[in-house]
Amino acid sequence: MRHFFGLLLGFVVVGAVLLGGGWAAQVAARAAAQELDPVQDTRILIAIGVMAVLGLLIGLILVTRVSPLAAFVPSIVLLAWTLVYVLDVSRAASLVPTGAAVQQDLAEASRGMLTLLSTGVYGMLGIALFLPVIMPSRWARRWDGEDDEEDAGWDTGD
Numbered sequence: 001m002r003h004f005f006g007l008l009l010g011f012v013v014v015g016a017v018l019l020g021g022g023w024a025a026q027v028a029a030r031a032a033a034q035e036l037d038p039v040q041d042t043r044i045l046i047a048i049g050v051m052a053v054l055g056l057l058i059g060l061i062l063v064t065r066v067s068p069l070a071a072f073v074p075s076i077v078l079l080a081w082t083l084v085y086v087l088d089v090s091r092a093a094s095l096v097p098t099g100a101a102v103q104q105d106l107a108e109a110s111r112g113m114l115t116l117l118s119t120g121v122y123g124m125l126g127i128a129l130f131l132p133v134i135m136p137s138r139w140a141r142r143w144d145g146e147d148d149e150e151d152a153g154w155d156t157g158d
Contacts, residue, residue, distance in 0.1 A: 006067020013061065013074045016054060017125065019109050024050040025121075026112030062128065068138040071129045078126030085117050092117065 027047035031038065038044040061071050085092035096110045116122050132138050 003067045003069050006069035007073060009061070009066065009070040010073025013057060013070065014077050016057060017074055017078070018113055019106075020050050021054050022112030022116060023047070023105060023109035024054070024112065025116050026108045029112070029115060058125070058129070062132055065138070068133045068135070071132045075126045075129035075133065078122040079130065081117060082120070082123035082126060 024047040027043050028051070030036075031041065031044045031047075036044060038048065060066075081092060081095065084095070093114060096113050097106060098110050102110065
């Protein structure tokens with residue numbers, strides 16, 4: 001059951017990183033290019049908050065004992081998209097929702113996604129999220145109870 005919830009959490013992380021991170025990156029890049037003051041533009045403060053929440057979410061997935069599927073799903077999506085970008089830039093760019101019918105915030109997130117993809121941030125995040133997947137201790141169930149050391153065959157020295 002924990003792997004099922006880990007899989008669902010992985011899909012949530014994919015959406016948060018792609019949409020939230022893309023939007024926040026685009027807003028921050030625009031603010032930096034125009035030298036805007038974050039105190040006077042609340043969108044910049046919201047973008048910084050979104051980045052902080054994404055950092056917290058990714059950090060919790062990396063260090064807690066959730067299912068490794070919570071890290072595997074976003075890592076595979078990010079690494080696969082980075083690989084497609086390396087092999088064919090136009091095909092990778094075509095995976096981003098663009099066009100006149102796209103809502104303004106989604107279009108802004110799309111431009112941010114392309115920025116994060118082209119700068120290698122998605123590849124870097126994909127590798128970092130893949131590391132918990134290859135750790136065998138993340139797949140094993142944690143032992144509960146008082147007899148843990150005896151069940152594991154450990155000598156406590158008593």
